[in-house]
Amino acid sequence: MLIVMRPDATAQDIERVNDEIRRRGWQPHAIPGETRTAIGITGNPGAVEPEPFRVLPGVADAVPVSQPFKLVSREVKPDDTTIQLGNLVLGSQKTVHVIAGPCSVESHEQIISTAKAVKKSGATMLRGGAFKPRTSPYEFQGLKGDGLQLLAEARKETGLRVITEAKDTATLNAVAEVADIIQIGARNMQNFSLLEAAGELRKPIMLKRGLSASIKELLMAAEYVVARGNTQVILCERGIRTFETMTRNTLDLNAIPMLKALTHLPVWADPSHGVGVRKAVPAMMRAAIAAGADGLIVEVHPDPPRAKSDGFQSLDFSEFDKVMTEVRAVAAALGRDVARLD
Structure with missing residues (x-):
């Protein structure tokens, strides 16, 4: 009601x-x-x-509200929710924002050089994992607290806002002290304890769609956060598992216009995880903007073949710079622009 x-x-x-x-x-x-x-x-x-x-x-x-997801539904709030992040406004239909950076923070040189490069190409925010939930316990798990400090240094040096993942309730507060946006990853989309704890914070949350989650399940997960009082939630389509094996996942572009119709929350896309193949990422970046995404989160690394995680889907600096020109052209054709810090 x-x-x-x-x-x-x-x-x-x-x-x-x-x-x-x-x-x-x-x-x-x-x-x-x-x-x-x-x-x-x-x-x-x-x-x-x-x-x-x-x-x-x-x-x-x-x-009466017909949807089971109430507070995130457009029935309850017809107007788009926007999120103020300093001088940045996220969720505006007119302006697209791009987050870029490595899957994992690996070193001071790696994260600082990446931050400078992606800012020059037009990103307004820097991504980088400090705590990394990995499929295998033997894979690189991130630099943890040291990684958070390196992200803070990169923000201080470049002015880029920072997004990084909290993998559980134990790491949430440490991440919240540094991050401008807290990411809740696909594997944690239905970690209800983490969602409820994130709802107690008054800090933007990017909630990624689970690997096999329906659109309704994503919206119900967002409802957990908003019901606790945190209305600053960004939904992210990051690809789902299907029968297709030629790509890592299947980027569900259908989800973008569907979510925009169903919810007032900002909707972003992660083409890097969505397709998982470097050569296909630029096309999916362009397509996501054409489908109406409010923003993109993309993996960029100074030397993808040597990356400690997700190098196979990361763009290098020149590839990212080239596709950003194309993204701006697609956005302009739709009467939109791509934000820059300067």
Whole structure:
């Protein structure tokens, strides 16, 4: 149920609605809009009778919400959610942002040189894994705390915002101290303890789609975060497992327009993991922007063949620079632009 308040509703009117929701044992969630406030209800076991709310002072209407994902649904909030990150605005339909960097932070020289290169080519944010959940326990697991400090140094030197992954609740707070955006990876999309803990933070979260997750399951995972009060969630399509074996995953471009229709949250794409083949990544970057993605997260490494992880899907500096020119051309054809820090 969504309680829509009148534009002239007072703070007392809103609190009266909140009190009535709590009295019934449910939870109210204020959703500010451009001209009026709406209040979402969660915790109700079934349908909510609208009439008791429609008669309260300041209420314009009480509207049933048909989707099981409530707070992230466009039914509840028709306007796009934007995320303010310093002077950057993420989620704007007009402006595309690009995150670029290595799969893993490997050394000071590697991360600083990459940060400078991707900034020069037009990225506004730097990615790099400090804590790496890997399929095999014998693969490189990241530099952990030292990796976080190197990311902080790269941000200080270049001005790029930083995104890195928290692999569990034990590493979440350490990551939150350094990262501008916390990534919750595909393997953790349904780690409900981690989602709930991320919901207690007031810091942007990038939630990646699980390897075999449906669009609905991705939205329900986002609901865990938003229901705890953190509305700064970015959804990321990063490829799913299908019967196809010629690529690492199948980048589900269908998901981008579907998600844009179903949710007000920003929707990004990860072509690197989505296809897992370096030569195909540029085409998928262009295609994701054409499909309406709000941003891209791409793996870039100074020497991909020597990368400690995901070198086979990482672009080198010249490849990234070339495709960024192409991405800007695709965005311009659709009346959009690609943000730059300068």
